[in-house]
Amino acid sequence: MTKLTYDDIFKDLVKSAYDGKLAEGIQQLKQQGDDRIEEYIHYAIGGGDPGRVVFKVKNCGNNCGCTDANGDCQVSCLMEAIERDESGNVVINGSICTDCGECVNNCQHDCLVDKKEFIPLVEVLRNRKVPVYAIIAPAFIGQFGEEVTPGKMRAALKRLGFYGMVEVALFADILTFKEALEFDAHVHREGDFVLTSMCCPMWVSMVKKVYSKLATHITPSVSPMVACGRGVKKLHQDAKVVFIGPCIAKKAEAKEPDVRDAVDVVITFKELQQIFEAMGINPKDMPEDEKEHSSTAGRIYARTGGVSKAVADTLKRIRPDKQIQIKAIQAHGVKGCRQMLQDALDGKITANFYEGMGCLGGCIGGPHVLIDPGQGTELVNSYGEEASSLTPADNKYVLTLLKSLGFDEIEDLFDEEKAKIFSRRFYDK
Known part of the structure; x- marks a missing residue:
């Protein structure tokens, strides 16, 4: 049986959460018998240290082809926070790690993951009692297909339960x-x-x-992300704000003490694509909802x-x-x-x-x-x-x-x- 990847598990859990059957979905995944799955589930549903983004889920000493020298994860690390123990396994020095996610992006063996923050939000999107705004980074244009206009993207996000979408470019202007x-x-x-x-x-x-x-x-x-989040909340005081962009590091920025009031959840373009796939939504098929x-x-x-x-x-x-x-x-x-x-x-x-x-x-x-x-x-x-x-x-x-x-x-x-x-x-x- 093919082992499920971290991304596979995230997609399965998104579907279960929208169906109102998250607990059942988690239990079914655990029955797969893969010793990694419980760790993956934990971080896919937003678990782990609330102030951190990047986590090691397994050792790589026996799998990673670069244990005898600086591996891709180490070379990519901005702050030199990736170290190796005596067995060649990765150790993350949390005191200097900035949770930028570059090591996750360069790890070839699913040993390092970035925490997913979307699953806990699904119930809020489903019941619609609290308005949730998606604020989307300027880099979004064309990411989901050249035919996906800003209006189609707004309509697709509303299908997921978002109250509206704001282009962060407006606050970049400010x-x-x-x-x-x-x-x-x-x-x-x-x-x-x-x-x-x-x-x-x-x-x-x-x-x-x-x-x-x-x-x-x-x-x-x-940053424009923070400006947009604060702006939306000033105009809509009860709102929650979700930033959507290409960057894992934005998850860490949103948790910094002096700006954590701005954005409640950060998801990436890759994660949003997985959410659309899990829910059977194709943005290019959406009607126009143009406002920017x-x-x-x-x-x-x-x-x-x-x-x-x-x-x-x-x-x-x-x-x-x-x-x-x-x-x-x-x-x-x-x-x-x-x-x-x-x-x-x-x-x-x-x-x-x-x-x-x-x-x-x-x-x-x-x-x-x-x-x-x-x-x-x-x-x-x-x-x-x-x-x-x-x-x-x-x-x-x-x-x-x-x-x-x-x-x-x-x-x-x-x-x-x-x-x-x-x-x-x-x-x-």
């Missing part, structure tokens, strides 16, 4: 304003520079934990260089007379980000706006994307070009949203009290 204002306030002469805090939690972890001497240069903005009004700026956050271009275009629009405009440099992938930050630490300042993405290509290269990153970049760029406005400064929908959140003027994003929902501190003053 943060583009904030980043432009931060640049305007902090860069006045040659040698001044900022490190953008968006959007990548791996990039932020690198700055905070490895290159902490640069932390004073990081802009005090939350994001600008080019917010939509292109998904790919390397997108944040830089968005903020640069917006700065030109709102501060056209500023003598020093943005001169950006980007890096993607852990190796590239490390080198760029080390150069800055060594005083080799070649730009005034530094953007880093932990995955090659940016979010479109995340561990749980469904399509080739090159294709993802093309589709994100095309979607950006389709927007009716280049920057949020020309987008009446973004300006209306800001007013509904209590920001009468763009400059209010610099008001410490008003802008708390969009701000965080990365270092102690």
